[in-house]
Amino acid sequence: MPVAASENAKEVDKLFNFMMTIATGLFLIVEGALVYSLIKFRRKKGDTSDGPHIEGNVALEIVWTAIPTVIVFILAFYSFQTYNKLGGLDPVNSRNVPPQQIAIDNNDDQIALGIGKSFGKEALQVNVQAMQYAWLFTYPETGIVSGELHVPNNQPVQLNMTAKDVLHAFWVPQLRLKQDTIPGRQSIISFIPSLKGDYPIVCAELCGPYHGGMKSVLHVEDQDSYEEWIKSNQPVQEAYLEKTLTVDDSSSNEKFLTSYIENMDTEKDTVAELTHNYSHQDS
Template sequence: MALIALVVGAITVGQALLIDWLPERAGEEAARIDALLWFLFWVSAVIFVLVTVVLVYAVWAFRAEPGDETDGPPIHGNTRLEVIWTIIPAVLLAVVVVLAIVVLEENEALAADRVKIDVIGEQFAWRMQYPDVDVESGDLRVPVDRQVELSIRASDVIHSFWVPAMRVKQDAVPGITTDLVFTPDKVGNYEVICAELCGAGHGVMRTRAIVMEPGAYEEWLSAARAKVEADAQATPAPNDTDTPEG
């Protein structure tokens, strides 16, 4: 049994450590999500190794002799064993539930200085609107080390806004507004992916989350704002064109 445990244990631990399972991480919440994931993984790994070792050992040790057609001895349960294998999973489950609630509470706690951005999902693109300055962008540009709160809507069918590097995902549902909170902690470009099959162009419904230094972000925002104002001046308001000369 020790030999089987060694082999199964080595394969399980090797798979966990040698393969790079998770995408790049770039958010504060992502660290907590990953910690929870790895806790679940290691608990599951121990149970997997225990069950597999007993299973493989039992198949080999209690195999029937060739030509043996008899039934095995009748077994009528084992109260002590049944109590143990009920209590241990129940306690484990309770621990996981409590940890998950703690992580969820921490990840969804709103910071006072958060950046608020409206996101609209439509077949097959994302539109980001910066409400305070009336700017719209196809990329999600955010400053580093500041919490971002997205208000997500959909204009046609259900989409899902997913930023793997932040470990957050939220449905965009026509008729309602959903929220998503994350705090980027690393400057860089990260993928934004639609994670809900939404039509023929679903596979290309992708854009970038661009995490910028705060100064660069402010510069981009004021440049975008200036462009909006310049465009508004270049296009006369409808009233001006309708008014007859003289």
């Protein structure tokens, strides 16, 4: 298993190790009995007689039905407990959804999908948009838009995710978290990172020919380097925003952009789509 980079991951690992222990024990008992019988009850040379005729054994059948049943119930109970501990039944996944910056059609009455405890306003909110074939992370508090996810260590993070085109899946093996991102709907995961480092963000849902290249990086940093990253990214964004706002006073982004892309062999539809997205992010 890769390193466990969050508190959630440790819970998942405990469940996994428990299941693995039972499975290994069962494997050894069943295979051991098989190998033992192969050797012990092998036909002796010259022995052509039949084996003893055995017709069922009620006690034995009850035992070998009861033991797996008990094991399955224990595993079901333990899995459910872990799911609950990770926040699977938490209200974050019902109505209490923070406003998304990216426009989503009609999600007021829908239940948000996902897993994670509800940390409320305490959590760092990051909006995640998945698209063919990239991840886009927006920090609503600072206005930063990034292709990488930076989070401070030991602080709750809530990812509000959606997809622009087709189904994708946000997966960070080191967090033991995987969640589909869905066009037109919001899904949420929350976690508390507990180990500094850089971890891969992988798309885990076949989403098109370049699906394999749809990767990004999760940087779990100490508070200082995180704030430094925020600072170093913010001025660029602000300067850019100011520039676009002053030039673009007629709210016709298309006109503004057209002068730049005239020689770039770009379709008019693409420009329209781009400006559409920008106007959503501004509001």
